[in-house]
Amino acid sequence: xxxxxxxxxxxxxxxxxxxxxxxxxxxxxxxxxxxxxxxxxxxxxxxxxxxxxxxxxxxxxxxxxxxxxxxxxxxxxxxxxxxxxxxxxxxxxxxxxxxxxxxxxxxxxxxxxxx
Numbered sequence: 869x870x871x872x873x874x875x876x877x878x879x880x881x882x883x884x885x886x887x888x889x890x891x892x893x894x895x896x897x898x899x900x901x902x903x904x905x906x907x908x909x910x911x912x913x914x915x916x917x918x919x920x921x922x923x924x925x926x927x928x929x930x931x932x933x934x935x936x937x938x939x940x941x942x943x944x945x946x947x948x949x950x951x952x953x954x955x956x957x958x959x960x961x962x963x964x965x966x967x968x969x970x971x972x973x974x975x976x977x978x979x980x981x982x983x
Contacts (some may be wrong), residue, residue: 874965904973945972
């Protein structure tokens with residue numbers, strides 16, 4: 869998708885603070901971090917959301933998950949971190965290009981959902 873902001877970041881049309889790239893995924897610092905570590909990991913191929921995945925995306929999504937752990941460790945999250953994939957309207961997805969948030973830092977994170 870040519871006008872997707874994350875596709876444009878992957879293509880280098882919009883600057884980002886890149887932390888990782890391989891043939892399947894691209895990772896960069898979030899411009900509005902919610903924690904000391906807040907990195908977005910996106911597949912290079914455009915997929916609207918997790919609800920739109922199918923078998924053709926297995927290699928990219930497997931790489932995305934493996935890269936997420938590596939990136940978190942490299943960013944200093946050696947005692948844990950949170951991964952978040954918001955999906956669709958109900959999941960509060962803001963950018964419709966599948967992306968995984970890596971969120972962490974030196975202190976425990978607050979609860980995700982209020983009870």
